[in-house]
Amino acid sequence: MESEQYKTQNVIPNLPLIVGIALLLSATSLGTAALVGQFIESKRMMVAAALLLTLGFIILLVWLKGIKARKIVIIPEAVPLASLGEIDANTKFLELESRVEHAPIALFAVRTDQPEIRPLNGNARRILAPGRSSNTEQLFEQIRSNTSGKRAMILFETEQGLERALLASSDIYLHGEQQTMVALMPVESELQLEAQNAWLKLIHVLTHEIMNSLTPVTSLSRTAQDLLSDCKTQLQTPDFDDLHTALDAIHRRARGLVEFVSSYRSLSNVPTPKPEQVPIHDFLNRLAALSNHQWHQRNGRIIITCEPSNLCAVFDPNQLEQAFINLIKNAEEATAQSEHPELQIHAKLTRGNRLRIEISDNGPGVPEDLIPQIFTPFFSTKERGSGIGLALVRQLIQGNGGTVRYAQRLQGGALFIISL
Template sequence: MTFELNLVWRRKLLSTCGMLIIVGAAMAMTYLHTAGQSQHLLRWSIVFALLAVVGLLMFTLGLTSLTAPKARPDAGYLPPAMQRDGLQQVVLTLESRLEHAPIALFCVGSRGQEKNVSPLNGNARRLIAPGRVFEVSQLYEQIIAQAVGKRSMICFETEQGQERALLASSSLTLQSQTQLIVALMPVETELQIEAQQAWQKLIRVLTHEIMNSLTPVASLSSTAQDMLSDLQLPQQSTADLALAMDAISRRAHGLVNFVGSYRSLANVPVAQTERVQLQALLARISSLVSPMWQARGGEMQFSVAPANLEAMLDPAQLEQALINLIQNAFEATAAVKPATVHIRAQLSRGARLRIEVSDNGPGVPKDLIAHIFTPFFSTREHGSGIGLALVRQLVQGNGGTVRYAASVGGGARFIISL
């Protein structure tokens, strides 16, 4: 602003000086002609004429600069109208970037003694939309409790199960009011993938080392049993040794088979995706598992909406994942009469495939929900802990997620999103 004022005064000074030079030159020429000094008249007339021309140029330049538009892009100056348009464009750009930020942003303000939370962008509004977070008030309580400048992990229930999110905040003051800007980034899927990869590495190492030890034991115990018949030992001693060798052999072979079953978690093939019609896929599953449900008076229900719903996925892997979930429901509803399981396939937000498998069994206890997808963990006494872990791995291999979600009517409900 100071620069612009100085520039205006310089232009005024330039035009004033030009006018003074013109007036002075005219007066000087008038004096020469009046004095009648003919010997110097021509020479001084030329000099004063040149001065008058210079003064005219200075006056014209100064006057033109004062009346011309003051658009100086090189000096960063813009006329008021252009300034408003530029400021509006900057605001729109900032709003667009904020609206499409890949994290949920919230603002925590104060009204008297109370603090209120308001969403700042699209991700935040979608997160608290109906049907997404079960208890928005609980989520807001965790946001308000967030310490300034700190990061923390929070948990909240959604329609797809428990969600974990990273929370970070910063403080700023606008118009003498302090506000807290909180960023919330869901990381449940990323944490699941990291945990799954860690388990795969552990299982791969354990199964390799255990198999290397068990295979020779199983082989040597069988050889020792065959050698007993060639030894001249008392009958009682031979019987005792044979019984011991048989126990070692059976246990070794049993452990080999047991460990071999866990290799499936570490050696899932890469998904071979193709266009699949969900109605046909569920019909194939129904023909495989419906008879065992009907044999005990149970019922299976399949639904696809729309009927021609299709998706790009590995049909064999999705079938295996659904069969495991249905088998899990079959075992969970063993004491329920009549037992039912519902399999629903439909489109969800963002045109993603959503498959629900729900039953009318007792459901999973709340304190065990966080562990049901962990390899080797089982809620049943004789369970292997492979079924649900394999389901998650198969679904993740197809670019999706699977979660356990609370059911309003009771029972277990698993949601696959692809």
Template sequence: MGSEHPPLSPAQLQLRRSQQLRGQVLLAALLLALGAAGLVWQQGSPRWQVLIVLAQLAVARWGWLALGRLQLPAPALDQPQGNPALQADLQQKLSLLEGELEHVPVALLRISGEQVTALNVRARRLLAPGGALEREALLAQLREARGEAGRELLSVATERGQERWLLAGNRLSLGGVEARLLALLPLESELEAETLKAWRQLVHVLTHEIMNSLTPIASLSRSAREMLGDPEAGPDLNLALDTIARRAASLAAFVGHYRSISELPAPQAEVLQLSELFARLEQLVAADWRARGGEASFTVEPESLSLRADPGQLEQALLNLIKNAAQATAGVPQPRLQVRARLVRGGRLALEVRDNGPGVPAGLENDIFLPFFSTRSATQAREDGSHGIGLALVRKLIHGMGGTVRYVKPVTGGACFVLSF
């Protein structure tokens, strides 16, 4: 028969239960850090993405070190229950762990039945006077929050206004008692900074495009008015009026394109067989690529892959990326297009659109998804009808269906856009 450890003392049992609870708390904090990265990665800001990665590493390191302190050493269990040195060591470790838990930079709460318990100082501040204005409403939101692993945005009314928090949850059972552990991370200041940055970028683009049309319109209008009394100014007057009409039409088209990406209909999701979608796309574009001396390939691995999405909007997004690839490879002798659907790590579905063009110029990777931004010259844009909204429209369509889109620069050159679901 194998040797057995002597029964634990009540103090050791209490410590073991406390350590198990704190282990769940630490795991939830790590889960929240990972959930925050998944949510704000979609914002498209590399600065915020880097900050999130650094925060993940910091929380992971803290969690790893703290979890290491949760283990009761096996030899200690064989020692006499009244060993003062053992008790002092265990008490020191527990105090250190409690101190770290108290000051972890997220609000940690436990929900058992209708009771909501704050587990650290950040959570107590949120529930105390001066924190949430409508404490009972917040408690009701927390009780209704998902108990399984996941993440969601929670809006909380505080004295500083409405604030958004990222909530992650997990179920646990201690001593036969079911409970839910919640972790909340404040996001308002970071999201507000990103929103203001996006507005500045959009206003810059809008004012640039509008002024490009209004400046010549204003100048030519003054010139035309001066030529009205000159009987010999007929040809010049006609030219001025024709130019004004063209610039006004261009400005109207600009506003129309802006409306097209700001007022998209809600997606109508249904189960879509990707092999059928790719077959339609191949019929639409493959002949044009062959006529240019190139090739276009469409691959689904495995053939049975399906996706719940809006068929029309997903097809439009892929066509925009394919058009972008065609424009990028306009000067390539043997242009190649590769469109592939496959499963990647984590069971996620990835749709890749790859070309062998020059790729996005260095330093512009962060701007290509901005509305009306284009890496093409004004002459090229006029020739191919590009308005700089293709990639912005792709991102809006994909985000509306619950996916993400990012640009990847392959090691072999060219460009690759990845849609993840």
């Protein structure tokens, strides 16, 4: 510490000091004797005294300069053990505070005598910050109702939709008062990824087994039709027509199932992304150019905004283009009954320098009870939908390190939020 006191230890030899003092004393004696005239050659004595005086001063000056130039050993005073303990305690407290602040989970303090729940670290403050939790009071109520010491899965509303989080709590005592520490870890992205992987594995197994059965059926039905044509003259006309119709129906249905299963196989065979730096403004304009004609024919429009205009991101442009085309096609179908259909695509940077792209339309939107299922494979809100459009969108975006969610739009209509 700067305020600590120190002692100095003199390690400079004293011989030059002694010699210098002796010369000064000798010069003084000779000078005094010359002045009183005790010796005949007083003038010579005066000269000698002056020489001795000068030499003595020189030696003393050299000695003084040596003191300044020579390194001095500094020995600190003994620091009391109590001070050392205080320094160690402060260091440990700062280390602990830093670890809590940067913990990878959100920590909250709950007290029964206070209505407010206090965030304890950066992750907790980020959950409560504008742009994340859209209903803080609802989140606090769920935290308070799950402080029994058991783990629980809770749902809380964000501006990007419902998000699931794992909650755990434990009781502690501080200054004689009981408090509950709650740890909250959002796991929506991880759960979505695991669900997606589970569906992909299931689809891979199903498509493999179904294709193994359908392929020979399709081939045999075609062979049977060819053989039947060769035996046409040996069969009566009604029998031939019935057999031909039955085999043709089998062949067509088998071929249709092969094509249907092949479309689902694409979900489990998405190639590895090839990321590159992509200018977002140019990327969105290319998407609009592909669809502008269809929207203009229906007296509609596509609005593209990008802030800033030189915004760039790293992803596979081919895969993301396919994902956006699927979303634009869904918006086109959803606004089929609108007099003036409108599609808005807005790109901007969010906190942490992440890219956020919002795709919204002025259609009827998705019914609230169906929102949790829209990204599930095989599920579709359309009568003849295949159920792979949005599932493929999520897989392509997640494969490029992003997330996609559906959110309720205040003005009505659908709103998809992509974060990269």
